[in-house]
Amino acid sequence: MYPKGSREFDERPAVELVICSASxxxxxMAIIYDEEIMAGWKPEDSNLNTICQFCGxxxxxxLTVLILDYRCDEGEKINDPLTGVLVELLDQPKELAEPITVPYLNPLVLRKELENVLSQEGDTCLTKHRFIQEHPIVYWNLIWYFERINLNSHLPELWLNNDRVKDLSSNSSSVSVRTLWDNEKLHMNHLPMYLQWKQCVEDRTLMKNVIDNVRRNNLTEPIKRVALQRSKAETAELTPFSIYRDILFLAFTVLGRGNIDQGVFDRQYITALESLTEHEGKLRSIDAAPSAMTLYCRSYFKQLNI
Ligand SMILES: [Zn+2]
Incomplete structure (x- = not known):
């Protein structure tokens, strides 16, 4: 239904808005992911809550928003020694110190809030940079949803419409939005396998074994091994990371998203879990396979990035 991943930009973005809904x-204290959050919403236009599917x-x-700013300050601009072109963007972004967090609204609440703002301030308020400061919850939720339904809008560029816009003539329109599935900052005590893989940790024995088994369409063995490893490591971590997410995110990272049929993966995971009833001592409610409602919510929107 949607193209894979984020939209491609011809030019490098001057600013990247990186947004994640995992909470x-x-x-x-379980981490609940986007499709689980959506599955727990009630059809009410004044309710900010979702029902956690793990504790009810x-x-x-x-929504957690990280702003990566690639713009050079005036004094940092240099001419490329090879081409002579003025370099206006940095290789490494400046990251705003603290992420922005706003409540993640269900679409009914967002519509009501947006209609309230528009009826009080008029449609043109959506063209003003101050809309971001005055209505951050509505702004960041609109950015999130527009990206999820692959809809272009002027709203990301509104971010640039501040006092620095004059500094940036050639790239003033390039603000990109990236929507992430997982929030790395939520993993304080123990890194999931896909992050260990990305950070090139030395001992990859377990991860390689998991991948070998995923390649052979066998999820029973990986579940047992990850559960065993987790039970050994569990000391201070009261709410462990879901084995389903741990294996899925690792498989996406190592094998490539395009090489994994997530529907098949889910079915194999359910089958494997059913065969592991004697392993119950090491498995937790958080390891459950996604519910039917969760799967529906996941497939309804554009996929999130790992
Ligand atoms: Zn809960």
């Missing part, structure tokens, strides 16, 4: 449940309690999910 911790305030009660059981209401919790407010958050």
């Amino acid at each position: 911790r449940c305030h009660h059981c 309690k209401a919790t407010v999910p958050l």
Whole structure:
């Protein structure tokens, strides 16, 4: 239904808005992912909560926004020694110190909030840079949803429409949006396997074994091994990371998203879990396969990036 990944930009973006919806449940501290958050929403236009599918309690999910600014300050601009072209963008972005967090609204709440703003301030408020400061919750949720349904809008560029816009003539329109599935900052005590892989940790024995088995369409062995490893490591971590997510994200990272049929993966995971009832001591409720509603919510929107 949607193209894979984020939109491609002809030019490097001057600013990248990186947004993630993965949130911790305030009660059981489990990480709940986008499709699980959506599956827990009620059809109510004033309710900020989602129901955590692991503990059944209401919790407010958050959008976390990281702004990566590639723009050079005036004094940093240099001419490329080979081409002579003025270099206006940095290789490594400047990251704003603190991520922005706003409540992640269900579409009914967002529509009501947007209609309230428009009825009070008029449609043109959406063209003003101050809209971001005055209505950050509506702004960041609109950015999130527009990217999820692959809809272009002027809203990302609104971010650039500040006092620095005059500095940047050639790239003033290039603000890109990247929507992430996982929030690395939520993994404080123990890194999931896909992050260990990306960070090139020395001992990759378990991860290689998991990948070998995923290649052979065998998820029973990886679940057992990851559960065993986790039970050994569990000391201070009260709410462990889901084995389903751990294996899935690793498989995407190592084998490539395009090489994994997630529907097949899910079915194999369910079958493997059913065969592991005697392993119950090491498996937790958080390891459950996604529910039917969760799967529906996942496939309804454009896929998120790992
Ligand atoms: Zn919970």
